[in-house]
Amino acid sequence: MRAAVVGGSGFTGGELCRLVDGHPDFELVQATSREYENKTVGHAHPNLRHLDLRFSDPADLESVDVLFAATPHGVSMQHIDAFQDAADTVVDLSADFRLPEASAYDEYYDGHDRPELLADAEYALPELNRDNLPGATLIAAGGCNATASILGLLPLFEADILSGDERVVIDVKVGSSEGGASGGKAASHAERSGVVRPYAPTGHRHEAEISEYLGIDVSFTVHAVDMIRGASATCHVFPDSPVSKGDLWGAYRGSYEDEPFVRLASGGGGVYRYPEPKAVAGSNFAEVGFELDAANKRLVVFSAIDNMMKGSAGQAVHAANIAYGLDETAGLEHTGLHPVGAP
Amino acid sequence: MRAAVVGGSGFTGGELCRLVDGHPDFELVQATSREYENKTVGHAHPNLRHLDLRFSDPADLESVDVLFAATPHGVSMQHIDAFQDAADTVVDLSADFRLPEASAYDEYYDGHDRPELLADAEYALPELNRDNLPGATLIAAGGCNATASILGLLPLFEADILSGDERVVIDVKVGSSEGGASGGKAASHAERSGVVRPYAPTGHRHEAEISEYLGIDVSFTVHAVDMIRGASATCHVFPDSPVSKGDLWGAYRGSYEDEPFVRLASGGGGVYRYPEPKAVAGSNFAEVGFELDAANKRLVVFSAIDNMMKGSAGQAVHAANIAYGLDETAGLEHTGLHPVGAP
Amino acid sequence: MRAAVVGGSGFTGGELCRLVDGHPDFELVQATSREYENKTVGHAHPNLRHLDLRFSDPADLESVDVLFAATPHGVSMQHIDAFQDAADTVVDLSADFRLPEASAYDEYYDGHDRPELLADAEYALPELNRDNLPGATLIAAGGCNATASILGLLPLFEADILSGDERVVIDVKVGSSEGGASGGKAASHAERSGVVRPYAPTGHRHEAEISEYLGIDVSFTVHAVDMIRGASATCHVFPDSPVSKGDLWGAYRGSYEDEPFVRLASGGGGVYRYPEPKAVAGSNFAEVGFELDAANKRLVVFSAIDNMMKGSAGQAVHAANIAYGLDETAGLEHTGLHPVGAP
Amino acid sequence: MRAAVVGGSGFTGGELCRLVDGHPDFELVQATSREYENKTVGHAHPNLRHLDLRFSDPADLESVDVLFAATPHGVSMQHIDAFQDAADTVVDLSADFRLPEASAYDEYYDGHDRPELLADAEYALPELNRDNLPGATLIAAGGCNATASILGLLPLFEADILSGDERVVIDVKVGSSEGGASGGKAASHAERSGVVRPYAPTGHRHEAEISEYLGIDVSFTVHAVDMIRGASATCHVFPDSPVSKGDLWGAYRGSYEDEPFVRLASGGGGVYRYPEPKAVAGSNFAEVGFELDAANKRLVVFSAIDNMMKGSAGQAVHAANIAYGLDETAGLEHTGLHPVGAP
Amino acid sequence: MTECIECGADVTLHDDLEVGEIVDCATCGAELEVLGTDPVELDTAPELEEDWGE
Amino acid sequence: MTECIECGADVTLHDDLEVGEIVDCATCGAELEVLGTDPVELDTAPELEEDWGE
């Protein structure tokens, strides 16, 4: 199948180029960039220096089967007709088609240009929405912090441990690639290295997705820490009734035992006892785990993903695989590295 | 005044050597180490290569005015008689004398050898306990995570915004120097770089100090992140009655306006809007700030310290200054650096 | 084909487990560890948590086609008979079979137990020794610093720009995984982060390999820097006769144009102009490039590899592919990531 | 004495503000910034939040005793009259007055506006030029890479081990603060973390300073590595006649034994055996050391500084202290930290 | 195949299992002690409380 | 005060120095073994060759 990446010079666009190129069923026929038009893809992404492809203008879209859009929020809603003219299936990585109600865009974003299309879009996260993906033609990959949070909490809802009225604090730690390739003073190496920096103390937009798909309001705070890839969500959960470790194992194994891209990590021995971004970096895996704090009637849920993969490009390819009835793991086999630094 | 550092080859012990050596009123006459006996202090601490002092055996204590003990938990309670024989004032950095009740040691630690001395000890944190420090002869420096947490929450209690029955989640992020100089597999550079690693999901011992000194039970979780120095506490607080930003500014300015080592940072512009460890690294400053999440009836309080300074050695010297009636900031003038990495 | 990894709990052993498991023609039937016997491979290597395999004792070797030994120097020469009994082909990652002359082991190491086998061994580096690998039964993967250095300099010899009498300074920068999983004080996160640390100022053992395979004595100095994976060699070369950039391009393209795992990077635009470890991290690629310093009659050659891949496990699998007549790139398709931190 | 910092919002300007503010004999009366005019100094430099000073326009200079200019190359030569009108002594951190000959500016820079002033300027490095600093009114702080290199090689010239005709390779590794506060894509955290990146393979401008002050042409290559502060120069030196370790110790002790800011580190035990930036970070110390490679008739000299201190702001204050006859170490007492990360 | 007593997942065990051996569960990582081999009986191994420092 | 045999710098030593003790030179870091105390005689201590890995 022929595939194009709009926004191919960006961070998630580069990952899409890599994944599509290495995918057994896809062929990368186009990657767009206005800034790097006519330059090789390797100019922007050194790991793709061996690719024989040059960036082209997003105004000249090739006819393809699937188009991945990795552009900033607002671009896809503006160009969606062109995207759909060029491709049978559009997978959008921005927030433009993640929420079903136009009103949510008014509240959390700057409104929506094409509200009538929202009903056509499917949220990409397979663990949440697998059943609706086959045959989907407009797919919206989830936000990375929302993905980590939803994956952590979902089993508690599926097992009726949470109903939606409980208090949930989500304390997220993310790497610098979340900000995209564009940079700025706060993103410079000298200012951004070694930080634990509250960057969205309250009111982060991903609250909208979590609220929409889990039906719960969450207290959400995001910190920038010193890694490049990775999003780690620590959910502090206060269920109304006491739960046991057995209940929790039942819930998490029930939801994820057959999931190809979720691994459970809750205690045990060795260096890596709970989910952490290093353990999944570069891969499409999510790690999820929990601990019980009986004294405080609290559960602590940990969830870790690579924001470039499970949190964006990998999730997009995973959803496209399902949409087309391909092997779910096609093109997503890389398991990550050990040892690995701040990847 | 003559000063000795027991455990001078360790991480906090090295900082004490540096601070005592640079202090206008103290003279460093002894630093102990069993492993490095007879070696120069610079052998363990390269920043002190210019010091003309060798480590000596802790069994041969010099007679001094003040003895700083920077030994692992359990050592001070065992050697306290020798310490008090050698020095008028003992400032202990371990947990051995932080809690007033022996029962707390039974619950959180492995009991206490000398419970009768607990009543003599003063908790070092001046912002909490300044009035009791002048003339104190047994001083217990607070735990680093507890110090960060207490400094964040204290104004809410002093201003009656919290009473002690509320739900408080404390999500802490710490650097690798917290583990001391001894190492181990999980502490190796390859395994520890770039992590967001849940290392104390529940039941961390510092809960005891917070509970003791603020009178509130907290839901406490600690993560290791990629920095060497620094502890950052994010407190998610749910007060019973609504508060305004004005109330909060009143509370925090009320508690800290005259404190020489607390800076407020809550919003504003630029790269550094909220407290973060980089901004205080190497200094004895704490940064404290907050944000209001009205939608969730939540306050988020951020607090950042250097665990080697405000979280241990700096706090110890600060308390000693007060105990002896010296200028509070003597020997603690270094303000930290900018730019700085993961210091 | 059935494959075993002796030393499977170590750093290069973990990479071998990953590569063998993902290889289309190999099946991972055994990974040994004395320390972690009976534990799952995922206990040591979190990225392999999904593998259904437990470590076993190296004393109980399964019968396999190929055995990879990833043990410290000295172990393979001691157990080589057992290895060869268990497997048709032995690929050793240690230095034990890299040098053809026993005398070199006397000079650079502590002698050799089985000098009579040295003549049977083939050096694994395909760019240097491809022709001798098909059918080889004892293969010695090169040292990582030697590999980086040889790849940088080889074209200068193949194009007769160097003859072996010239002065060559090699200034190497390496990551912490080079030291293996065992740790120690200098390897702790607190001491090892952010360093530029001369760790082998002179007399590094890899000089022996370079001298053996290129026929030149080099001035070799190795620095530890803050990355986990990666070895970067900067070769300062003073040829006897002037060369032009055209000569150099001719030499490097001549040697590497058809090599599946070497990419040239010499100037050009963008962020990544010359070889650097980030651009190849996680992959089996080497990047090689050069610059001319006419004023000083100097060439500067840059060469960057991932020491865990091209510098050890990847090179070993590459050589095994050639030995068995498989597709050279089988199991080594991962191209690395962008963006990526200190992987 | 009253002091002003022009370019106070930049990296070296921030350090000057910090040093001047903490200096017993200086009072910080002005810090300029066009971008941050009227904002507090703490807005740009969070470690200086407690300072009660706002940036002002460089067009409105206060009358002071000493003016430190921390502006990009070219600014001081343009505004030198205004600077000298405002202050008795001008200490410039840029390259504008480092070289005595206008021709050198034509060759290495873009020419010079005020060549007639070059003869008035004194190079700030006290270890090289102490005798000419007392009473100097125009002082040029050395380049950071040049400073590291000169400090490493100087004793070899002073002891006649080098004469100037020998081959010297200088391989430098630097942190990201060298690039200043302005940023750019290559300086972003995601692209700059974890690198070993050749950024000046050949032809670096600091060659001019080294050549001028040591009288030798050097083969100079600079790499960016993952630290914020720090410059480390490894000099590979090939003397014409053999030297012994005793000769070297004699040379280095002879040059530096009485220097307040140079420490020797050459072998010995422990983690920190040779000079490295971590050991001096935040301080005005330089560490210098060497090793003999008899087999290759080579000396390896290591030299490490903090580019923000000994490599710029600290050197500037040190020189100002000498110019005014103050205690050389006034305001420069901070000895650096241990442990410390990538400061 | 035996069930892990911590998380309930199936634990794959090797053939020559011996009483007293410690294995870890691949799902939850729990350290399990082999109490009997025929039938296989597992119990949580007394965990070495590792101090991760502070 | 005694001279370091490696670098020639003065080595400050403590009073109750004993034969066989190992001290390091503050200038060059060399490990020095005390061979005699009256007068003080120092020799390079046999260095434990520490492998920094590769």
Ligand SMILES: NC(=O)c1ccc[n+]([C@@H]2O[C@H](COP(=O)([O-])OP(=O)(O)OC[C@H]3O[C@@H](n4cnc5c(N)ncnc54)[C@H](OP(=O)(O)O)[C@@H]3O)[C@@H](O)[C@H]2O)c1
């Ligand atoms: N980074 C993450 O972790 C992450 C995770 C989940 C979702 N996302 C979402 O993914 C999208 C891309 O993020 P990113 O981090 O990859 O951003 P990025 O690095 O800034 O890349 C943006 C890309 O979009 C292109 N672009 C920008 N404006 C455009 C326009 N008007 N028309 C066409 N192309 C345009 C840019 O190239 P040219 O300007 O050269 O054309 C560039 O290739 C965003 O919507 C983001 O929210 C990102």
Ligand SMILES: NC(=O)c1ccc[n+]([C@@H]2O[C@H](COP(=O)([O-])OP(=O)(O)OC[C@H]3O[C@@H](n4cnc5c(N)ncnc54)[C@H](OP(=O)(O)O)[C@@H]3O)[C@@H](O)[C@H]2O)c1
């Ligand atoms: N690191 C932090 O951030 C931090 C913060 C707050 C409080 N603290 C507390 O401060 C204390 C020291 O911590 P650290 O991180 O500096 O530890 P560290 O680096 O491990 O140093 C421990 C020191 O104690 C000495 N020591 C150990 N056992 C001893 C014994 N039985 N008798 C005499 N000396 C002994 C050691 O030297 P020899 O073995 O050579 O004698 C070493 O100098 C601990 O109680 C810790 O909880 C640490």
Ligand SMILES: NC(=O)c1ccc[n+]([C@@H]2O[C@H](COP(=O)([O-])OP(=O)(O)OC[C@H]3O[C@@H](n4cnc5c(N)ncnc54)[C@H](OP(=O)(O)O)[C@@H]3O)[C@@H](O)[C@H]2O)c1
């Ligand atoms: N790290 C690199 O970048 C790199 C690059 C090129 C070459 N190499 C070479 O590759 C080899 C492995 O290096 P590494 O970094 O992976 O080391 P490592 O992490 O220390 O691993 C060593 C492995 O060998 C096993 N082992 C140790 N002694 C053994 C013995 N006597 N018998 C059987 N197994 C034994 C260990 O497991 P148990 O002790 O549990 O059995 C462990 O699995 C070394 O020879 C090294 O020089 C390494």
Ligand SMILES: NC(=O)c1ccc[n+]([C@@H]2O[C@H](COP(=O)([O-])OP(=O)(O)OC[C@H]3O[C@@H](n4cnc5c(N)ncnc54)[C@H](OP(=O)(O)O)[C@@H]3O)[C@@H](O)[C@H]2O)c1
């Ligand atoms: N960074 C180092 O390690 C290092 C080491 C040695 C020497 N140096 C030299 O020190 C100087 C400053 O370097 P830096 O790294 O601190 O740079 P920086 O962070 O970019 O700061 C430059 C400063 O100069 C000001 N400035 C720029 N153009 C100006 C103009 N035309 N008139 C007045 N002010 C102007 C800027 O503020 P506004 O634009 O807001 O006015 C800013 O405060 C450079 O010459 C550099 O070569 C730097």
Ligand SMILES: [Zn+2]
């Ligand atoms: Zn289990």
Ligand SMILES: [Zn+2]
């Ligand atoms: Zn000496």
